[in-house]
Amino acid sequence: xFEFVSGPLVWLAFIxxxxxxxYRLGWxxxxxxxxxxxxxxxxxxxxxxxxxxxxxxxASVNMRKHPVMTVVTFLFHxxxxxxxxxxxxxxxxxxxxxxxxxxxxxxxxxDIMTIMVLIGGVFFIARRIRLPEVxxxxxxxxxxxxxxxxxxxxxxxxAHHQFFAYxxxxxxxxxxxxxxxxxxPFTRLAHMLYFVFTRMYMGSEFGFVRNARDW
Amino acid sequence: MVKDPGLDExxxxxxxxxxxxxxxxxxxxEGARMKAYLTTCVHCGLCSEACHTFLSRDRDxxxxxxxxxxxxxxxxxxxxxxxxxxxxxxxxxxxxTECGVCRRCSMYCPFGIDIAYMLLVVRxxxxxxxxxxxxxxxxxxxxxxxxxxxxxxxxxxxxTLQWQEEEAQMEMAKARIPLxxxxxxxxYSVIAPEPKILAQLLSYMSxxxxxxxxxxxxxxxxxxDNSNMAMYSGDFETMARVExxxxxxxxxxxxxxxxxxxxxxxxRGGAYDGPKWLSWRFPPVPLIHxxxxxxxxxxxxxxxxxxxxxxxxTVQDPCNTVRGKGLHHQLRYIMNEMCEDFRDVDPRFEHNYxxxxxxxxxxxxxxxxxxxxxxxxxxxxxxxxTGAKYVVTPCHxxxxxxxQIISFYKxxxxxxxxxxxxIESIEKPQHLLA
Ligand code: SF4
Ligand code: SF4
Ligand code: SF4
Numbered sequence: 001x002f003e004f005v006s007g008p009l010v011w012l013a014f015i016x017x018x019x020x021x022x023y024r025l026g027w028x029x030x031x032x033x034x035x036x037x038x039x040x041x042x043x044x045x046x047x048x049x050x051x052x053x054x055x056x057x058x059a060s061v062n063m064r065k066h067p068v069m070t071v072v073t074f075l076f077h078x079x080x081x082x083x084x085x086x087x088x089x090x091x092x093x094x095x096x097x098x099x100x101x102x103x104x105x106x107x108x109x110x111d112i113m114t115i116m117v118l119i120g121g122v123f124f125i126a127r128r129i130r131l132p133e134v135x136x137x138x139x140x141x142x143x144x145x146x147x148x149x150x151x152x153x154x155x156x157x158x159a160h161h162q163f164f165a166y167x168x169x170x171x172x173x174x175x176x177x178x179x180x181x182x183x184x185p186f187t188r189l190a191h192m193l194y195f196v197f198t199r200m201y202m203g204s205e206f207g208f209v210r211n212a213r214d215w
Numbered sequence: 216m217v218k219d220p221g222l223d224e225x226x227x228x229x230x231x232x233x234x235x236x237x238x239x240x241x242x243x244x245e246g247a248r249m250k251a252y253l254t255t256c257v258h259c260g261l262c263s264e265a266c267h268t269f270l271s272r273d274r275d276x277x278x279x280x281x282x283x284x285x286x287x288x289x290x291x292x293x294x295x296x297x298x299x300x301x302x303x304x305x306x307x308x309x310x311x312t313e314c315g316v317c318r319r320c321s322m323y324c325p326f327g328i329d330i331a332y333m334l335l336v337v338r339x340x341x342x343x344x345x346x347x348x349x350x351x352x353x354x355x356x357x358x359x360x361x362x363x364x365x366x367x368x369x370x371x372x373x374x375t376l377q378w379q380e381e382e383a384q385m386e387m388a389k390a391r392i393p394l395x396x397x398x399x400x401x402x403y404s405v406i407a408p409e410p411k412i413l414a415q416l417l418s419y420m421s422x423x424x425x426x427x428x429x430x431x432x433x434x435x436x437x438x439x440d441n442s443n444m445a446m447y448s449g450d451f452e453t454m455a456r457v458e459x460x461x462x463x464x465x466x467x468x469x470x471x472x473x474x475x476x477x478x479x480x481x482x483r484g485g486a487y488d489g490p491k492w493l494s495w496r497f498p499p500v501p502l503i504h505x506x507x508x509x510x511x512x513x514x515x516x517x518x519x520x521x522x523x524x525x526x527x528x529t530v531q532d533p534c535n536t537v538r539g540k541g542l543h544h545q546l547r548y549i550m551n552e553m554c555e556d557f558r559d560v561d562p563r564f565e566h567n568y569x570x571x572x573x574x575x576x577x578x579x580x581x582x583x584x585x586x587x588x589x590x591x592x593x594x595x596x597x598x599x600x601t602g603a604k605y606v607v608t609p610c611h612x613x614x615x616x617x618x619q620i621i622s623f624y625k626x627x628x629x630x631x632x633x634x635x636x637x638i639e640s641i642e643k644p645q646h647l648l649a
Contacts, residue, residue, distance in 0.1 A: 032247035040496045054325055061566060062323040065264055133269070134260035136276035137285050142258050187254075194255040195326055201248070202327025209487065211541030212565050214322045 020185025050203020076120030221349030238296035317569030342449030350580025363440035406442030438464030443484030447575025458489025479535030479610035533610035572616020
């Protein structure tokens with residue numbers, strides 16, 4: 001069981017993840033050609049200008065209007081991506097598998113960042129329940145997605161600290177991690193792929209065509 | 216629920232098959248943007264803060280931008296077009312009367328999702344189902360039949376121009392409105408409410424052009440009206456005919472550029488929506504808005520301010536010329552030049568609130584006036600906070616819409632066009648007068 005999930009299943013997940021992302025992006029690049037406006041109005045300069053204002057904390061008016069949300073969102077997303085990539089256990093496994101390795105996080109930092117992801121997730125859930133304008137557009141799938149994202153972090157944390165049922169937790173951690181990876185290209189988690197492009201398109205339309213700012 | 220025969224009567228004729236087919240046909244035609252927007256939206260509600268309808272209606276979640284998409288497009292997609300006539304009517308109420316397609320929400324959504332575009336796609340479906348508010352449909356019909364917004368016939372048009380030329384000459388003997396002059400530097404185009412109900416604006420422009428010594432003309436044929444309500448009803452074929460004729464007319468007259476009157480949606484149609492539908496990257500003849508034109512005349516000294524407007528005055532940044540063309544600084548320059556006591560609004564520039572008259576909403580007519588005013592309480596509060604007595608609105612929609620908000624909330628203010636003030640404050644050289 002363990003051999004299977006930690007070996008072939010993980011590889012399969014990576015393949016599906018990479019293939020899925022390539023498919024989603026490829027589909028977008030091809031279909032966008034049929035759209036009358038996308039390519040003619042895309043502008044690197046204005047696209048990047050807008051992007052910059054939306055990846056730097058507090059560089060847009062709306063981020064300043066919601067300071068707590070902004071801080072949590074940035075911390076959540078940074079930790080979400082950095083923790084698994086820079087985790088010692090992951091890098092060690094990767095080195096054993098294909099001989100590639102890189103700098104890793106000190107254990108304490110990894111713990112804090114994992115907790116940050118969990119706190120962020122809980123914050124997002126609370127926000128969905130509490131704010132009417134968010135509750136109104138929330139359905140079960142939104143909670144499901146948050147659960148899918150949090151699960152590998154929760155199980156990984158428990159397994160790492162060997163709180164209980166170590167073996168089961170490791171397997172659960174891998175399985176949920178696999179689900180998480182696979183879900184990215186095929187669910188609304190695809191906002192990870194599309195963010196850059198939707199933002200740059202709007203930035204181009206505002207900047208290049210309309211001579212205005214969109215942040 | 217407001218009664219509107221354009222919605223109430225037309226939905227009775229719909230069949231479920233027709234609804235399903237139309238929705239799916241339109242959805243199929245939409246490409247990468249629609250699909251990307253639908254999968255990217257993470258239902259975070261951060262766009263809510265952008266919308267004046269949400270803010271004005273005590274943060275009612277159904278009036279948030281994403282709430283409007285949820286109650287229309289999401290359901291249509293989810294049910295694969297299998298929605299009933301009542302759903303269609305409600306969708307029509309939302310997309311035609313509660314969204315001014317002002318695009319402020321795109322500046323608040325972290326992903327830059329173009330909600331106004333998504334709601335316009337719903338309008339397209341409703342137009343194909345013939346479910347359009349009656350007044351708006353009448354305006355669209357007028358565009359289709361007469362190529363202008365208010366059923367103005369050609370003889371009436373020429374007659375009005377000549378009448379306003381005479382009016383201008385009472386003030387300034389040398390003033391003219393040159394009709395159909397080939398090779399002129401500028402073609403001036405207006406929207407139909409000018410000849411129909413605000414004819415004095417034509418006389419003002421005639422005097423301003425005369426003072427500035429501009430070689431200009433106005434067409435004597437159809438193609439003079441570049442306003443475009445078909446663009447907002449979802450009748451893009453008619454929209455394109457109007458825009459094409461407008462540019463054809465400018466090309467026939469071989470003018471160097473088109474200057475258009477103080478209208479935001481007309482500018483949008485000419486600068487963006489029309490060319491896009493016609494697959495032109497940019498307009499074939501340069502098109503500039505009155506704000507740019509006055510700015511150019513003032514900064515080059517072709518007209519000079521000699522008497523500033525004294526009363527306290529504020530301004531409306533029209534979405535279609537500010538979020539749509541970034542003309543807010545030029546507008547401020549004009550305001551400060553011609554007014555002694557200019558009081559700016561907050562929020563301003565690209566972040567200004569829409570007037571809630573644009574995007575065809577005011578053209579939905581009297582049945583919806585109250586609902587629109589309720590949907591823009593924040594605009595009333597914003598204007599009131601300036602303490603001004605007048606609001607300059609360089610857009611016809613803003614002009615009428617804000618006048619309605621002023622009277623609904625009893626603000627005791629009045630709206631003015633730039634030209635209303637400019638005509639009183641510029642120097643009119645002696646040799647032109649006699
Ligand atoms: S009115 Fe403006 S801010 Fe509100 S939903 Fe429509 S486009 Fe967005
Ligand atoms: S449109 Fe943008 S801001 Fe609004 S809910 Fe969707 S992702 Fe959030
Ligand atoms: S009427 Fe004026 S403020 Fe309103 S949408 Fe048009 S340009 Fe914008």
